[in-house]
Amino acid sequence: MKMAKKCSVFMLCAAVSLSLAACGPKESSSAKSSSKGSELVVWEDKEKSIGIKDAVAAFEKEHDVKVKVVEKPYAKQIEDLRMDGPAGTGPDVLTMPGDQIGTAVTEGLLKELHVKKDVQSLYTDASIQSQMVDQKLYGLPKAVETTVLFYNKDLITEKELPKTLEEWYGYSKKTADGSKFGFLALFDQIYYAESVMSGYGGYIFGKAKDGSYNPSDIGINNEGAVKGAALIQKFYKDGLFPAGIIGEQGINVLESLFTEGKAAAIISGPWNVEAFSKAGINFGITKLPKLENGKNMSSFIGVKSYNVSAFSKNEELAQELAVFLANERNSKTRYEETKEVPAVKSLANDPAIMKSEAARAVTEQSRFSEPTPNIPEMNEIWTPADSALQTVATGKAESKQALDQAAETAKGQIKAKHSGK
DSSP: OOOOTTTOOOOOOHHHHHHHHHHHHHHHHHHHHHHHTTTEEEEEEETTTGGGGGHHHHHHHTOOOOEEEEEGGGGGHHHHHHHHHHOOOSSSSSEEEGGGGGHHTTTTOOOOOOOOOOHHTTOOOHHHHTTTTEEEOEEEEEEEEOEEEEEEESSSSSSTTBBBBHHHHHHHHHHHHHHEEEEEOOOTSSHHHHHHHGGGGGEEEEEEESSSEEEEEEESSSSHHHHHHHHHHHHTTTTOOGGGGHHHHHHHHHHHHHHOOOEEEEEEEGGGHHHHTTTTOOOEEEEEOOOSSSSOOOEEEEEEEEETTTTTTTTHHHHHHHHHHHHHHEEEEEEEHHHBBOOOOGGGTOOHHHTTTHHHHHHHHHOOOOEOOSSGGGGHHHHHHHHHHHHHHHHSHHHHHHHHHHHHHHHHHHHHHHOOO
């Protein structure tokens, strides 16, 4: 997932959760005897290892093994695995964004996981789907995130919040004066703009009957996508979005305007809760608004997962560790320490999680969202789509012309880079 730009549910009983620590009495006993004295290496996300500290200690005791946890930015772990894996210095278990799964599998970097259907059924459909390639499982979800609406309670109350994107347009028309703004979003990027375009029928890739993506069916320039992009253009054309939020630095400008109290509401993600809290902003969080056709704005669900390296010399034990780390009990503990929303279905209404406004918003928005496509061809969509949306935002082209060009470019790149699959 491109997550915070490229860089987003959830959540059987305690007895089932405890059983995940092993595949069964006989298998567990066998694993123990063969793994005694082994060492596993886990690459965890930066500043998130506290979330699995207790689980790791329990697994070490249960299996008489040593587990070394190394923190690395999760979006870059696959990049490091390409070098460290073959060198024998890589991890057994790593964590990564769901939209990198397809590329990693194509490159032979991940082991297929062989876990029972009852384990897979613990997780939300969207999150487990993000770990599937050609109907094979390559990871278990540990956390989910999606974009939501942040609003400044000192500028607008919950009761005053517009219910639709069009109402936000009207609110912004009354509010924006060049230095202060109403609603802001990074709509020059497909990661965010897809929320509008898909609401009118646009899509990235079509799907086959089995649910797999069809990279030859690109929908970023169909009639619905064009209509959505035209609506987006109005915010820029009418001066409701500042020019500074277009382009690579746009995310910094948008976040600064919000933390400075100069924007009433922005689309962002739970990754900013801590930063906005530290900035002293009196903010609220809710799902994204509806569109004029009655559909809720969609969003991409970003899924963080535990995956087993293809270079692991203890793949069975590594798989068992991945299953254990992602089970119901340990997912809840991880949430309590990291505040990242778990992907376990049964935790969706857990009081300890639902007392968080951010978790509630992510959970609700997830109902209208789908995973970021995880096939390698998605890499050929980001740049041309973003370029097209930037020309739309700056008024250099109308939405149909720009999106037609983006689709043509993406199709050409897919044919050149992926036709030999």
